[in-house]
Amino acid sequence: MKRIIITVVGMDTVGIIAKVCTYLASNRINILDISQTIVQGYFNMMMIVDINESVKAFEDTASELEQIGKEIGVVIRCQREEIFESMHRI
């Protein structure tokens, strides 16, 4: 399974999760886990998603999500899960 971690950081506003999820659904990207916190007044969300069935390449998904982030005033970043696995798991 190819997993990607999507992080969203920025000022809280209406519809952030909706926008991101709509994009993911329309590209056949399955959400495995969502967690969210508010850190120092900032909206902070992490999603673990499965891109095996995705209709788009990683690169396109990453830049399109980045663009959606810009439109709603948050930073959206996509990273392969392995970087976190390798750093935090033995």
Next chain:
Amino acid sequence: MISIYEVNETNKMIDKENLDVRTITLGISLLDCITDDLEKLKEKIYQKITLSARDLVSTGREIEREFGIPIVNKRISVTPISLVGASACKSEEDYVEIAMILDKAAREVGVNFLGGFSALVSKGMTESDRLLIKSIPKALAATNLVCSSVNLGSTRTGIDMDAVRMMGNIIKETADLTAESDSIGCAKLVVFCNAPDDNPFMAGAFHGVTEGDLVINVGVSGPGVVRKAISKVRGESFEVLCETIKKTAFKVTRVGQLVAKEASERLGIPFGIVDLSLAPTPAVGDSVADILCEMGLEYAGAPGTTAALALLNDQVKKGGVMASSYVGGLSGAFIPVSEDQGMINAAECGALSIEKLEAMTCVCSVGLDMIAIPGDTKASSISGIIADEMAIGMVNQKTTAVRVIPVSGKGLGDSVEFGGLLGTAPIMKVNNYSCSDFINRKGRIPAPIHSFKN
């Protein structure tokens, strides 16, 4: 499953604490290019490098993008050119031509440095070694991306003092030929004792003859991450301090290991080693000196500095070897002056001297690095500095190196601006009492005894 806190920790390291992979270095053997015809040799070298490294930079960028970790440099190291050119090069000019073709190939594939314009002369010099060494000043003045290194000694062979004497003059000449750009040629030239075959860091990278045809070596970094981590344990015991450094080094190295594995798989080139060095940059917060200060020193260079550095270096290794099965290269803390804002500050206020830096090189990798000295420093004094550093490496069975820049036309009180990763440096004082009668002796210093270690 990965938690949001772990994700945030990693991304904070990248965004705020300058965590990056310092370099992916592709080692390329040029042994199969050897021929006695200079033109043919140049053609073969160009073809081999541009073919082998054609996807290096784009693959590096892909990995950066997918994992969200900056890979600052993509570089190439090649077989020491004094071996490759031995048959075809009959003059210094021939070697300069090889340097220029290396420069052209490096530009073509988009890497930011290519290392290996090198000679290994720890016991003696061949005619080819001599010609290459003599061509270094012109070669470095005529190129931008080529780095040169000369191995002058080893624990097994002793120190080739004829080569040490020669290098004093070569460094001066290199400084003079690049005088209009603050003698930057010398920033691309380093001399070694016990040079490793698989070092991915410049200026000393070369592809050793014990290596395979192609290899991927990765250099990690992360002084900013270590400093931040130990800022949370101020006043705690040494045990806590060590534990914190070890854990951080582990995390940083795992990222390097991951990038190395990915690069190796995507390029179809075997993975060699991860180099665990803490490599600073002039960026604020990305400083090894700042780690020493965080441990409790007012400035790097204060009494206690050598002990603090020894502790740091050892813990970085202990954390790092757990994180990667193949560790190599230099693996330790780098203490360059111009590339580390904390070192620059310490040198400027007088806390740090060349002599203290020399002591520090006894306990860490690599040596006297990126130190600007007065342009009128005698060649014999530079040779003396080199000989001292080589002796430390030889006796302590470790790699040591010297990369000093005698800046043409500048003296004490001046400073030089190299720009980019090479940074800024105040000119440091050199002890000018003469050592020329010692340096002018011919021959070599014998290898040290390997028993009676008490």
